[in-house]
Amino acid sequence: MPAVKRVTHEPAYVLHHHDWSESSLIVEAFTRGHGRMALVAKGAKRPSSNFRPVLLPLQPLLLSWGGEGEIRTLKGAEWGGGLVMPTGDALLSGYYANELLMKLLAREDAHPRLFDAYAALVHVLASPDAEALGAAALRAFELLLLRHTGHLPALDVQTLTLAPLQDDAPYRLVVEGGLRAAHGDDEVWLAGAAWLALSAALDEQAAFTAALQAVAGWPAGEQARLRQQLRALLHYHCGGNTLRTRQLMLELQRLKSPVAFS
Template identity: 70%
Template structure:
């Protein structure tokens, strides 16, 4: 197999593992090649050019090569423009990274999802405040929807999954693992058909992340809470866990 060389590739670091006394293995999310494992040789040395660059939630441009499962990093450049998120925003970023690590197969390109990831990272890096916290929550819901759709785990949101019947705007529907979108009792965690229809229209927009973020932000507080609950259940189900590690970390910190 010929050695693959990739140049000037937009990327973000999702996670890093110690590989030796001086090197690390990175899980990176690239725009044109999806999730890729790369070894950064010598990255732990104080004199390494990689050391101040290979940070999570920062836009990078990578050059790497190799024909093995783990490629070799040749160079990395920080593309600038974003400050490192802090506090709950940082934990939210780690949460998004955990979702990608659990749900994305390696070497499977998702260019639209990469753009959505860049969008949510930009929101998380923005100034804090009550209004910004609401925007960040909407950005997370938008990304969760786009991730589920990107990996084929989200049904279309304008019809009932089992019957293929169009949604009634004033009826209530819930998103259920293995059952898709189905009619629900008003007391259950559910959204009105009109809300699901609006979300589907936003997902189909030319700028799906921006449109979906805007759509989620316009939902009522009750609908937003119901959407969050249903997406969390669906994501946990497909990740094979009861609680994601980063979510548990958030709970533990809040308990303190």
């Protein structure tokens, strides 16, 4: 992809930032038209910087940058408005989604539909419906992230044989093996009808909303089995190490319910 010398008012979200110098930051941003970008925000750590109150995660932004090379120079950042910062478990879910994007997206590889799905996820997490719909929204986003990065097999056939799924038969999504018929000792699986519903939802124009609605209508046990299968696949493609945000979630759960983890 040829270098872009100047971009203005590009829809974006901050995924992560780290120190560049005593006064500057490197900002990892997810942008709609240019994918994941590394931008140096000069002077952003100074109390008087215009960047300081704007470069926050889980907030819609409009970014402008220039230059060439792997790291571009941030020229402007404006708040896109419309959202408050998620809190509690919703905030951790947002940081978890950010870490997944950092792990799985190559730089300067645009995924506008995935960007829209991420924006929709953030909207749910920042809304009063976060407690009720947050988990289903996260599953919808995980599915779309896996699909857009090429890690999700077709969900309407068995991967190795291409045999169609049967509504009432059990199937499991396995790392490196794709979707296959569940064995007798498999405890984590979903019925063919559930996988077919997800496949149809992901093909919709508004795929995030369709997948969210599909998962939100399932019983808690079924949602949990989907989460386990997606997490195993994501864990594998993220390099096999426990995500930092995932570890933090587990530690917080232990603090809330110490007996359950003893």
